[in-house]
Amino acid sequence: MASFQKYNTKKGQMWLFIIDTGIDPETGKRQQAKRRGFKTKKEAQQAALELEQQLANGISLNHNKLTYQDVYEEWFSTHVKTIKISTQKSIESKFSKHILPRFGQLKLRDITKTYCQKVINDIAETINSVNDIKIQANQVFKYALKMDIIQKNPMEHVSIPRQQSEFITEENEKDARNYWKKEEIRNFLTLTKQELSFRDYVFFHLAIYTGARKGEILALTWDDIDFKSGSIRFSKTLFHNKGQFIFQTSKTKESRRLISLDDKTLSLLKKWRLKQKEWVMAKGIKSDYKELIFNREDGSPIRLAYPNEKLDIVIKNHNLHRITIHGLRHTHASLLFEAGASIKEVQERLGHSDIQMTMNIYTHVTDTLKEQTAQKFQKYIEL
Numbered sequence: 001m002a003s004f005q006k007y008n009t010k011k012g013q014m015w016l017f018i019i020d021t022g023i024d025p026e027t028g029k030r031q032q033a034k035r036r037g038f039k040t041k042k043e044a045q046q047a048a049l050e051l052e053q054q055l056a057n058g059i060s061l062n063h064n065k066l067t068y069q070d071v072y073e074e075w076f077s078t079h080v081k082t083i084k085i086s087t088q089k090s091i092e093s094k095f096s097k098h099i100l101p102r103f104g105q106l107k108l109r110d111i112t113k114t115y116c117q118k119v120i121n122d123i124a125e126t127i128n129s130v131n132d133i134k135i136q137a138n139q140v141f142k143y144a145l146k147m148d149i150i151q152k153n154p155m156e157h158v159s160i161p162r163q164q165s166e167f168i169t170e171e172n173e174k175d176a177r178n179y180w181k182k183e184e185i186r187n188f189l190t191l192t193k194q195e196l197s198f199r200d201y202v203f204f205h206l207a208i209y210t211g212a213r214k215g216e217i218l219a220l221t222w223d224d225i226d227f228k229s230g231s232i233r234f235s236k237t238l239f240h241n242k243g244q245f246i247f248q249t250s251k252t253k254e255s256r257r258l259i260s261l262d263d264k265t266l267s268l269l270k271k272w273r274l275k276q277k278e279w280v281m282a283k284g285i286k287s288d289y290k291e292l293i294f295n296r297e298d299g300s301p302i303r304l305a306y307p308n309e310k311l312d313i314v315i316k317n318h319n320l321h322r323i324t325i326h327g328l329r330h331t332h333a334s335l336l337f338e339a340g341a342s343i344k345e346v347q348e349r350l351g352h353s354d355i356q357m358t359m360n361i362y363t364h365v366t367d368t369l370k371e372q373t374a375q376k377f378q379k380y381i382e383l
Helices: 041-056 061-065 068-082 085-103 113-124 130-146 182-195 198-210 214-218 263-283 306-318 325-338 343-350 355-362 367-381
Strands: 003-009 012-023 030-038 231-234 236-241 244-249 257-260
Touching: 003 041, 012 041, 030 041, 068 085, 068 130, 085 113, 085 130, 085 236, 085 244, 113 130, 182 198, 182 306, 182 325, 198 214, 198 263, 198 306, 198 325, 214 236, 214 306, 257 343, 306 325, 325 343, 343 355
Parallel strands: none
Antiparallel strands: 003 012, 012 030, 231 257, 236 244
């Protein structure tokens, strides 16, 4: 039951209330809450009623003192037990670089929708993956809501600003294209065969002909190839953390997939396996990673950044259209569509868990495929 009192200030009389908030679980002592600064007794009574309702709903007054950093640490200590090391490292990076510097020291209950929108707007000006930052920041607010630390989630209705790259004009459409067309691929493979080691040439050939992620390819072992049936199994991925190489199972069941290989790719892999064996025997290499298809001179796994570096060198030296390593994956998908593969076939080959991911690539297919659409319609309607 709240008690109410008048008190004098320089601006005149004001009202306060005192309310018994129960036993402090940490000290075992009874505690009271005092709130001041109400112009009328009616205002004080309304505030006391709201506080009593919060206490009745199990909301602790100690929650008022919690900062975003406090709740993040509580949430992450539990969440980290449910995720892989690679995911853990990625989340920690996002929080340390983008989220905690902006939210960390603020009391959670003082964070408003307006402030959250401002933060997301600011981040959107510096990085493209702002939606991922919002998702991670929102995890803490959702946890706080579940634990009755806050009553409303200020991040819930925050919108993501559109990136300038989304407003593609004819002038910058070419630069925005993160895939190569058929002739560009042929040129690139010719250059890599001439200028790179045979191992690196086989790596890029395999990336282009399977559409696999670089971490999946660098984690491949020879028992993942079935030369008799002409197939390759992707079931793991390579991750580098604190100086150690870690092989993780693929994140989703769709990522763990068995796909077919063409005769040319199988022939290249056979040739590389023979060269690798000769090379290992000649150097007397003894390594825990000797079964890897792609390894370094000492037998250890290849750095994840290595393919990026080699790709950038070839692009720069020959003034090629710039794409990323992931762009080779988009290239494989685009050329599959050109070759007549269905969306479902592309989804299964790339290991997409959601067909919407495949559809997003399909909306950016090459000009050649777009031109074929009209031809297909004419051919069908005139039959």
